[in-house]
Amino acid sequence: MENLFLFLIYIVFVCILGILxxxxxxxxxxxxxxxVGYHNKKIMKSKEIWNYANNVAGNLCALSSVVGIVISAIIYILKVNISAALIIFFIYSLTTILLILILPVQLSKKYFRSL
Structure with a gap:
C-alpha cells in the first residue's frame, strides 16, 4: 500500500510536468x-529569446516527466522502502525544479550572446 501511495506521488508530479x-x-x-510562459526578466527582452527559453523549459519538463516515470516504475517494482523512496523523490523533484528554473535562462544568455 505504501509503495502505491509513493507511486501516485510520482505520477502526480510527472503529470504536472507533462502539462507544463x-x-x-x-x-x-x-x-x-x-x-502565459516562462517568466524571467532576462528572457523577456526579445521574441527570439522568449520563444527559445519557453521551448527549452518545455523540453526540460518533458524530459523530467520521462525520468520521473522511469524512477517511479523502478521504485514500485523493486519495492523500495518508504523513507528511501521519499528521499529519492525529494532529490528528483528538487533537481528537476532547479534545472527548469535555471537552465533556460543560462542557455538563452549563452546562445544569444554568440549571435
Whole structure:
C-alpha cells in the first residue's frame, strides 16, 4: 500500500510536468504578451529569446516527466522502502525544479550572446 501511495506521488508530479511541458512549448503567449510562459526578466527582452527559453523549459519538463516515470516504475517494482523512496523523490523533484528554473535562462544568455 505504501509503495502505491509513493507511486501516485510520482505520477502526480510527472503529470504536472507533462502539462507544463505542453503549455511552455505550444501554448505560451506570443511576444510581447507575457501572460502565459516562462517568466524571467532576462528572457523577456526579445521574441527570439522568449520563444527559445519557453521551448527549452518545455523540453526540460518533458524530459523530467520521462525520468520521473522511469524512477517511479523502478521504485514500485523493486519495492523500495518508504523513507528511501521519499528521499529519492525529494532529490528528483528538487533537481528537476532547479534545472527548469535555471537552465533556460543560462542557455538563452549563452546562445544569444554568440549571435
Amino acid at each position: 511541458s505542453i503549455v511552455l512549448k505550444k501554448k505560451h503567449t506570443q511576444f510581447p504578451d507575457f501572460s
